[in-house]
Amino acid sequence: MANYPFKEIEEKWQKHWMENNHFKTVENEKPKYYVLEMFPYPSGKIHMGHVRNYSIGDVVARFKKMQGYNVLHPMGWDAFGLPAENAAIKHGIHPDIWTTKNIQEMKDQLNPLGLSYDWDREVATCSPDYYKWTQWIFLQFYKRGLAYKKESRVNWCPSCETVLANEQVVGGLCERCDSKVGKKMLNQWYFKITDYAEELLQEINNLPGWPEKVKIMQSNWIGKSTGAEVNFPINGSDKTITVFTTRPDTIYGATYMVLAPEHPYVAELVKGTEYEEEVNSFITKLQHMSDIERTATDIEKEGIFIGHYSINPITGRKIPIFIANYVLVDYGTGAIMAVPGHDQRDLDFARKYHIEVIPVIKPEEAQDFTIEKEAYSDEGIMMSSGDFNGLKSTEAYDKILQLIEEKGVGNKTISYRLRDWLLSRQRYWGTPIPIIYCDTCGTVPVKEENLPVALPTDIQFTGTGLSPLTTSETFLNAPCPSCGKMGRRETDTMDTFVDSSWYFLRYTDAKNTEKIFDKEKTDYWMQVDQYIGGVEHAILHLLYARFFTRVMKDLNLVSNPEPFKNLLTQGMVLKDGAKMSKSKGNVVSPEEIIIKYGADTARLFVLFAAPPERDLEWSDQGVEGCFRFLNRVWRLAIEALDNGLYNRKANTTTKEDKNLKYMIHNTIKRVTEDVEGRFNFNTAISAVMELVNELYKYKELEDIDGGLVEEGITTVIVLLAPFAPHFTEELWAITKGEGSVHKLSWPKYSKEAIVQDEVEVVIQINGKLKDKITIPSDMTKEAMEELAFNNEKIQSILEGKSIVKVITVPKKLINIVVK
Numbered sequence: 001m002a003n004y005p006f007k008e009i010e011e012k013w014q015k016h017w018m019e020n021n022h023f024k025t026v027e028n029e030k031p032k033y034y035v036l037e038m039f040p041y042p043s044g045k046i047h048m049g050h051v052r053n054y055s056i057g058d059v060v061a062r063f064k065k066m067q068g069y070n071v072l073h074p075m076g077w078d079a080f081g082l083p084a085e086n087a088a089i090k091h092g093i094h095p096d097i098w099t100t101k102n103i104q105e106m107k108d109q110l111n112p113l114g115l116s117y118d119w120d121r122e123v124a125t126c127s128p129d130y131y132k133w134t135q136w137i138f139l140q141f142y143k144r145g146l147a148y149k150k151e152s153r154v155n156w157c158p159s160c161e162t163v164l165a166n167e168q169v170v171g172g173l174c175e176r177c178d179s180k181v182g183k184k185m186l187n188q189w190y191f192k193i194t195d196y197a198e199e200l201l202q203e204i205n206n207l208p209g210w211p212e213k214v215k216i217m218q219s220n221w222i223g224k225s226t227g228a229e230v231n232f233p234i235n236g237s238d239k240t241i242t243v244f245t246t247r248p249d250t251i252y253g254a255t256y257m258v259l260a261p262e263h264p265y266v267a268e269l270v271k272g273t274e275y276e277e278e279v280n281s282f283i284t285k286l287q288h289m290s291d292i293e294r295t296a297t298d299i300e301k302e303g304i305f306i307g308h309y310s311i312n313p314i315t316g317r318k319i320p321i322f323i324a325n326y327v328l329v330d331y332g333t334g335a336i337m338a339v340p341g342h343d344q345r346d347l348d349f350a351r352k353y354h355i356e357v358i359p360v361i362k363p364e365e366a367q368d369f370t371i372e373k374e375a376y377s378d379e380g381i382m383m384s385s386g387d388f389n390g391l392k393s394t395e396a397y398d399k400i401l402q403l404i405e406e407k408g409v410g411n412k413t414i415s416y417r418l419r420d421w422l423l424s425r426q427r428y429w430g431t432p433i434p435i436i437y438c439d440t441c442g443t444v445p446v447k448e449e450n451l452p453v454a455l456p457t458d459i460q461f462t463g464t465g466l467s468p469l470t471t472s473e474t475f476l477n478a479p480c481p482s483c484g485k486m487g488r489r490e491t492d493t494m495d496t497f498v499d500s501s502w503y504f505l506r507y508t509d510a511k512n513t514e515k516i517f518d519k520e521k522t523d524y525w526m527q528v529d530q531y532i533g534g535v536e537h538a539i540l541h542l543l544y545a546r547f548f549t550r551v552m553k554d555l556n557l558v559s560n561p562e563p564f565k566n567l568l569t570q571g572m573v574l575k576d577g578a579k580m581s582k583s584k585g586n587v588v589s590p591e592e593i594i595i596k597y598g599a600d601t602a603r604l605f606v607l608f609a610a611p612p613e614r615d616l617e618w619s620d621q622g623v624e625g626c627f628r629f630l631n632r633v634w635r636l637a638i639e640a641l642d643n644g645l646y647n648r649k650a651n652t653t654t655k656e657d658k659n660l661k662y663m664i665h666n667t668i669k670r671v672t673e674d675v676e677g678r679f680n681f682n683t684a685i686s687a688v689m690e691l692v693n694e695l696y697k698y699k700e701l702e703d704i705d706g707g708l709v710e711e712g713i714t715t716v717i718v719l720l721a722p723f724a725p726h727f728t729e730e731l732w733a734i735t736k737g738e739g740s741v742h743k744l745s746w747p748k749y750s751k752e753a754i755v756q757d758e759v760e761v762v763i764q765i766n767g768k769l770k771d772k773i774t775i776p777s778d779m780t781k782e783a784m785e786e787l788a789f790n791n792e793k794i795q796s797i798l799e800g801k802s803i804v805k806v807i808t809v810p811k812k813l814i815n816i817v818v819k
């Protein structure tokens with residue numbers, strides 16, 4: 001038989017589903033289920049990673065629908081961002097046109113996959129009816145003091161003359177032009193995510209449906225440290241330097257102090273001294289290093305003595321002050337007391353610059369304790385620490401902290417690594433920040449009724465550091481919302497992470513023109529029951545989305561402060577062991593697979609080849625195998641129908657009948673359990689494959705039950721429906737003649753059918769396993785014992801021994817105790 005006509009079938013059903021609004025969703029009485037895949041950037045091309053992501057989501061959506069849920073499964077576009085602007089500069093095509101064209105092209109590539117999206121809820125973050133609300137959120141944040149402007153040190157590419165996000169600095173170089181990236185002071189907009197640091201951290205504990213590794217990454221990113229701030233007076237000056245330390249117990253071992261080179265005191269302290277020049281050139285040199293590089297453990301520690309000393313407020317010891325590459329200005333207080341005995345970075349530095357090392361904590365059993373190349377960072381017993389000697393370091397920690405507070409030289413504090421979120425971008429293709437600057441009134445927010453602040457079209461892409469918006473006369477000048485005099489608009493646009501921090505809420509009420517969304521609708525749909533996306537979003541996107549949702553909860557816009565109940569981070573698609581990418585030239589395009597085998601095979605393969613969380617290795621044979629499997633199911637169903645197998649009456653209920661019945665229902669059980677919660681689509685599919693094999697064997701028997709064949713084939717079709725939606729829809733139509741397989745209820749297995757009436761029992765001698773036998777499960781104790789004693793293996797072991805007693809547990813074991 002020829003291959004099944006996938007092309008015809010897939011086109012037919014896609015058209016049918018579309019015309020019949022098959023995937024339209026409205027709120028109703030049923031329990032709801034919201035499944036969401038992270039929306040794509042409209043690059044114009046769908047790749048295998050997308051196919052995998054969306055196939056996973058689609059199986060969940062279709063499965064839950066069959067389980068009786070009202071399923072929300074929307075799709076949209078993360079449509080602002082740099083590539084559109086680069087295309088504009090390079091090809092002279094307007095970002096709007098470029099983006100719209102790409103969205104259409106991607107839709108044209110998505111539709112052939114048969115995904116069950118409700119396209120009526122589509123959003124594109126670059127459309128004014130979406131970014132109007134992004135601006136509205138900005139205004140709410142601004143009112144609450146959660147959006148503010150500050151002068152700060154940012155990554156600056158001197159060649160592109162623009163600010164870069166940390167992620168755009170690769171190995172100290174600009175992602176776009178490979179120039180060395182520097183630092184520059186600029187006035188920028190921030191979101192005060194640090195206000196929510198503690199909440200965002202604590203509530204990670206209430207996300208049982210998130211992968212552990214993602215939770216750990218978020219915790220580390222927030223990076224809470226408890227410790228103390230301690231004031232060290234500068235010798236011969238009225239200034240004090242405050243350090244942040246997590247180890248007050250080591251204060252007796254502080255042998256020098258380090259300031260971040262950018263610490264505001266540094267310039268003052270060296271001004272006009274012999275150190276000034278050297279310090280300045282050191283700072284210039286460091287500007288080319290990212291914070292990540294500077295704090296890497298294996299980086300060469302470098303620094304300079306700046307000619308001053310400070311006084312340890314607990315010991316009175318006078319210690320030299322350095323600046324060094326490894327201390328950052330925007331963590332803690334930008335200054336540290338250096339304890340080389342117990343901190344590796346300090347030790348490396350001290351050895352290099354011949355600074356004294358004083359160990360103040362030793363391992364509990366140690367006699368003569370010295371430090372060589374490795375700092376001792378564990379707990380232990382205090383030494384060289386005055387009155388605290390001999391105490392456990394954990395006790396000394398509290399006592400020294402107490403002393404610091406009593407003496408009034410410092411206090412307990414908490415420090416977070418999380419920084420406020422810099423959202424200003426000097427770019428065109430983003431959401432304009434709705435602010436007007438007025439000479440009289442200062443910084444004035446645009447009135448809500450005047451939103452959106454629309455992106456103008458009369459702009460030039462200068463390719464320099466100024467936002468292209470500065471070139472638009474129509475945009476730039478605007479009356480002050482407060483006094484009406486001519487003011488000037490903010491020309492920065494927002495980081496695209498802002499757009500994607502709330503799109504999942506807009507889907508619940510995507511076409512609302514009056515409000516950002518109706519609370520009743522978000523209350524009905526939220527939380528997202530299952531969110532699916534790449535692990536590369538484990539930190540920023542997911543943290544920002546959590547932050548936004550928390551703020552919206554505080555604004556009473558939503559009820560649940562956590563947006564995503566369950567999170568699945570899917571693995572990558574590899575080929576020849578490497579991630580598929582253009583640069584490696586190992587890309588398999590979804591289009592070519594769909595043309596050759598159809599979408600159902602493509603879907604089946606990406607779901608079958610690996611569990612969703614693992615990386616998936618592309619295999620042409622694997623794809624071929626999935627295609628063959630579908631054809632095998634096709635032939636089975638068509639042949640059974642053509643040969644009248646369904647109508648064949650059986651006379652007996654044979655052992656084979658019972659076995660097939662068992663297989664059918666056990667497959668339902670396995671697939672249900674594998675798909676539900678565990679998302680083990682690969683084992684679910686292989687369970688169906690086993691059932692198909694069994695049906696092939698069964699139909700060759702002489703005496704078969706036609707009803708059972710029909711039940712078996714129907715079960716295969718229904719169980720495969722979420723995976724291969726067109727294929728199963730067509731087979732359903734052919735074999736049943738009416739209805740949609742996707743509107744059926746998910747099958748339930750019969751408990752009776754999966755009771756095995758045979759069980760395996762073990763035979764033991766003196767409690768040791770000797771043999772296993774299969775017996776009817778209702779066999780009596782006596783009959784079991786008789787079988788055991790007639791077993792040849794057992795007889796030979798028993799020879800010459802005397803039997804003390806026999807312990808028999810029905811359905812489990814026979815234990816013969818001998819002497």
Ligand code: ANZ
Pocket residue numbers: 224225244245246247250260326327328329330331332333334335336337338339341342343377415
């Ligand atoms: C003395 C000390 C002794 C420290 C010791 C550690 C071990 P976490 O845990 O990551 O928060 N530190 C403080 N501010 C810094 C900055 N701006 N740049 C670089 N390092 C900084 O790290 C806190 C520890 O890192 C602080 O505690 C401080 O060194 C250093 F045996 O103080 B510690």
Ligand code: ZN
Pocket residue numbers: 438439440441442480481482483484485
């Ligand atoms: Zn004004």
